[in-house]
Amino acid sequence: MDLSFSPEEQAFREEVRDFLKSELPERLSEKVRTGKHLTKAEIEEWQAILSRKGWLAAHWPKEYGGQGWSVVQRYLYDIETSQAHAPHVVPFGLSMLAPVLIAFGSEEQKAHWLPRMLNGDDWWCQGYSEPGAGSDLANVRTAAIRDGDEYVVNGQKTWTTLGQHANMMFCLVRTDTDGPRQHGISFLLVDMEAPGVEVRPIITLDGGHEVNEVFFTDVRVPAENLVGEEGRGWTYAKYLLTYERTSMAAIGSSKAGLAWLKSIARAEMANGKPLIEDALFAARLARVEIELANLETTTLRVVAAAAQGGAPGAESSILKIKGSEIRQEISSLARRAIGPYAQPFPPEVDMEGSNEPAIGPDYAGVITPNYLNLRKLTIFGGSNEIQKNIISKAVLGL
Amino acid sequence: MDFTLSDDRQALVDVLSRFIRERYSLSLRRNASQDAPGHDSGTWQQLAEIGVIGALFDPEVGGYAGTPYDLIAIFETLGHGLVAEPVMPVLMAGTILAETRPDLLEDVISGEAIVVPALFEAAGRYDHTIVQTRAAKSGTAYTIDGAKAVVLHAEAANLLIVSAVEDSGDVGLFLVPTDAEGVFLRGYPGNDGTRAAEVSFTSVAVGEDARLGDLSLADAALAKGSLALCAEALGIAEWLKTATLEYLKTRVQFGKPIGSNQALQHRMVEMVVRIEQMRSAVINAAAALDGSDELARSRATSAAKYTIGTSGIEVAEEAIQMHGGIGMTMELDMTHYARRAVLIDHQLGDADHHLSKYIASAAA
Numbered sequence: 001m002d003l004s005f006s007p008e009e010q011a012f013r014e015e016v017r018d019f020l021k022s023e024l025p026e027r028l029s030e031k032v033r034t035g036k037h038l039t040k041a042e043i044e045e046w047q048a049i050l051s052r053k054g055w056l057a058a059h060w061p062k063e064y065g066g067q068g069w070s071v072v073q074r075y076l077y078d079i080e081t082s083q084a085h086a087p088h089v090v091p092f093g094l095s096m097l098a099p100v101l102i103a104f105g106s107e108e109q110k111a112h113w114l115p116r117m118l119n120g121d122d123w124w125c126q127g128y129s130e131p132g133a134g135s136d137l138a139n140v141r142t143a144a145i146r147d148g149d150e151y152v153v154n155g156q157k158t159w160t161t162l163g164q165h166a167n168m169m170f171c172l173v174r175t176d177t178d179g180p181r182q183h184g185i186s187f188l189l190v191d192m193e194a195p196g197v198e199v200r201p202i203i204t205l206d207g208g209h210e211v212n213e214v215f216f217t218d219v220r221v222p223a224e225n226l227v228g229e230e231g232r233g234w235t236y237a238k239y240l241l242t243y244e245r246t247s248m249a250a251i252g253s254s255k256a257g258l259a260w261l262k263s264i265a266r267a268e269m270a271n272g273k274p275l276i277e278d279a280l281f282a283a284r285l286a287r288v289e290i291e292l293a294n295l296e297t298t299t300l301r302v303v304a305a306a307a308q309g310g311a312p313g314a315e316s317s318i319l320k321i322k323g324s325e326i327r328q329e330i331s332s333l334a335r336r337a338i339g340p341y342a343q344p345f346p347p348e349v350d351m352e353g354s355n356e357p358a359i360g361p362d363y364a365g366v367i368t369p370n371y372l373n374l375r376k377l378t379i380f381g382g383s384n385e386i387q388k389n390i391i392s393k394a395v396l397g398l
Numbered sequence: 399m400d401f402t403l404s405d406d407r408q409a410l411v412d413v414l415s416r417f418i419r420e421r422y423s424l425s426l427r428r429n430a431s432q433d434a435p436g437h438d439s440g441t442w443q444q445l446a447e448i449g450v451i452g453a454l455f456d457p458e459v460g461g462y463a464g465t466p467y468d469l470i471a472i473f474e475t476l477g478h479g480l481v482a483e484p485v486m487p488v489l490m491a492g493t494i495l496a497e498t499r500p501d502l503l504e505d506v507i508s509g510e511a512i513v514v515p516a517l518f519e520a521a522g523r524y525d526h527t528i529v530q531t532r533a534a535k536s537g538t539a540y541t542i543d544g545a546k547a548v549v550l551h552a553e554a555a556n557l558l559i560v561s562a563v564e565d566s567g568d569v570g571l572f573l574v575p576t577d578a579e580g581v582f583l584r585g586y587p588g589n590d591g592t593r594a595a596e597v598s599f600t601s602v603a604v605g606e607d608a609r610l611g612d613l614s615l616a617d618a619a620l621a622k623g624s625l626a627l628c629a630e631a632l633g634i635a636e637w638l639k640t641a642t643l644e645y646l647k648t649r650v651q652f653g654k655p656i657g658s659n660q661a662l663q664h665r666m667v668e669m670v671v672r673i674e675q676m677r678s679a680v681i682n683a684a685a686a687l688d689g690s691d692e693l694a695r696s697r698a699t700s701a702a703k704y705t706i707g708t709s710g711i712e713v714a715e716e717a718i719q720m721h722g723g724i725g726m727t728m729e730l731d732m733t734h735y736a737r738r739a740v741l742i743d744h745q746l747g748d749a750d751h752h753l754s755k756y757i758a759s760a761a762a
Contacts, residue, residue: 134722136651159723204726205718205733207589211726270523271754280750332711335740339523340548342744343588359586359596360520360547368589372737375718376726383722385661 013076020084023049029085033260035366038087040165046087047120056118057094064102064114071306082252090162093117093124097170100236104228127157127171127214128237138182138234142216144173151188153219163199163212167192172233187233189225206369207345249299249319250327254292257330264337264363275337288329295322314394317387324377324384331371338364407471413448414472418479424731427482427591434553434585436593437483445483446509454489459500460507466684469622470629477633480735482591484551486626487514490619491559494571498610514555516546516597517616524747526616529569531599533562542572542602552595553585561613569613578602590741591734621687621699624746628680628702631710631742634735635673638717641732645721662720669716672709679705697759700752707749714739
């Protein structure tokens with residue numbers, strides 16, 4: 001049993017720290033630290049910095065412009081960037097589509113789309129969910145009918161994260177209605193600027209605009225935008241979902257969130273002393289800190305197994321369940337910490353940072369919307385109920 | 399033992415429920431909170447006309463009812479309809495006026511005047527006894543300087559009841575018109591759709607008769623306000639239960655209603671059990687408030703607010719989770735109820751505040 005990282009891994013960690021210290025603009029990290037929303041331009045600014053360093057897609061194989069990092073390196077990188085409050089890289093193209101293209105795409109597709117991702121030429125969004133489908137992803141009804149060299153797409157996608165910024169979408173479409181429903185699903189790349197694509201905002205309960213509905217009316221998509229074989233989209237999508245879940249422990253985000261929460265609990269006063277010294281609040285804080293320390297080791301155990309060559313399987317469901325619960329609890333405690341100032345609804349300018357005097361403490365405004373927004377963590381990416389089904393079937397054999 | 403409502407109380411609940419069903423809506427509520435006065439004055443007038451405001455107060459001071467049991471019947475119904483009118487603040491302020499200036503209650507009951515309390519300050523968190531606002535006396539006038547935090551429905555009010563430290567060092571309560579020179583209101587909508595304001599006082603001059611009495615007058619008002627919030631939360635929880643149950647029965651996934659999953663059935667049952675415990679906590683608080691034992695009153699109020707604070711949030715979070723993605727959208731009525739259920743824990747003391755008070759009173 002040895003919980004320490006190797007000297008090489010330690011050196012790598014230092015390299016990441018040094019890079020962040022010299023290259024991460026404080027203007028951006030301060031917004032991330034205090035829970036403010038980043039603009040599209042700010043996200044792109046950070047992604048360009050990473051691209052110059054060659055770290056934007058470090059998890060890709062070297063031949064495609066990645067670094068071929070090990071699982072441990074990726075884990076350390078995630079922790080360090082989160083703790084330094086670096087903006088999150090938009091994962092849709094770089095982490096979700098790219099692995100599918102690398103594994104199943106044609107040489108032309110790889111040569112065309114992968115360099116554009118590294119250049120920041122495209123903003124990708126994901127078109128999986130449909131109205132009424134929820135966690136039942138195989139319930140795809142958006143139709144793509146082959147017509148000569150094109151597919152004609154009709155239907156609707158929903159919960160499209162940051163679709164308002166996207167110029168491209170990778171989506172699941174139904175190309176065949178016969179046979180089992182997992183068959184007949186294909187994986188298609190759609191130009192969001194094509195005629196017949198309409199994006200409508202969904203306002204979430206925090207008042208924010210992060211997700212969208214996307215409507216397709218007779219949208220013509222070149223047949224060369226089909227990834228892999230027609231009818232095999234479900235296989236590709238499942239391959240992709242395993243990528244999504246391994247990152248869901250979100251240890252780095254939770255550690256950064258906990259540090260922020262503690263700074264707030266030191267600033268808030270309750271009964272004449274700092275809130276962090278309040279017995280009840282301190283107990284809540286301790287409980288979540290212990291849970292997080294435990295989950296960090298659980299994650300490392302999965303990472304170590306993966307480093308030995310074991311593919312993360314149902315264990316990633318455990319990470320998703322506990323990781324989402326911990327992040328939600330930290331956001332709940334932040335809401336509790338600010339007391340009466342959980343009530344004011346911040347104007348949009350406060351969410352994006354402004355020079356107007358805040359209502360209450362300057363850290364307060366974003367907290368309740370953030371708490372409300374993070375309710376999504378246990379719902380999306382396969383709801384926690386679905387994750388429990390996976391564990392009970394795949395691990396326990398029930 | 400009789401846990402049923404009296405005929406009069408049931409009649410009032412029926413009238414109020416019908417009014418909400420036929421005349422009130424969540425879109426009215428949402429629009430009203432965007433700007434001052436932050437509530438719908440037409441709704442307020444009608445609440446006065448059907449006797450809801452009068453039913454908050456004792457017949458001795460011109461009201462029609464006013465017992466704790468009347469309060470829970472009214473506020474549970476208001477909660478069920480998610481009514482964002484200043485009923486709770488007016489109950490609190492009116493409770494203080496009933497003891498000090500009953501002559502002012504007539505206009506309150508008729509709906510012409512709105513009076514709300516401004517008792518909390520930023521530094522005090524949930525402790526209303528921490529007061530930095532000052533009332534300096536010179537001759538027959540007071541000059542008030544300071545600020546109050548998150549004053550619910552301040553922009554709707556003609557008069558505020560403001561706590562301030564007097565020259566003696568004791569804290570008194572003062573009646574301050576919102577349009578007095580030196581009163582500044584910075585209004586905003588709340589995350590739960592309730593409008594509030596930061597209120598500052600800069601050399602605000604009021605007469606000697608503005609002084610209502612000392613801070614202990616606030617105790618009964620705070621107890622009634624807490625009871626009202628607890629009953630409101632109960633009405634909201636009942637609504638969330640009904641909506642979630644309906645969703646479990648009608649939402650089909652993987653070819654069957656999601657409510658056919660035993661895991662969700664048990665969670666729904668947990669919600670029902672929680673709500674029954676909430677109801678009992680509210681009844682306990684009303685019974686204690688009806689009695690004369692001060693310690694029992696304080697303990698039952700804190701017990702109820704603690705129960706409502708923890709369970710109200712649990713019910714809200716479970717309702718969102720069981721609705722899935724659609725439960726994340728502003729478009730659904732459910733999410734407005736859920737947000738209010740959560741934010742009730744941030745008014746008049748949260749679960750931890752009241753649990754601490756409860757523990758301290760047990761030690762006393």
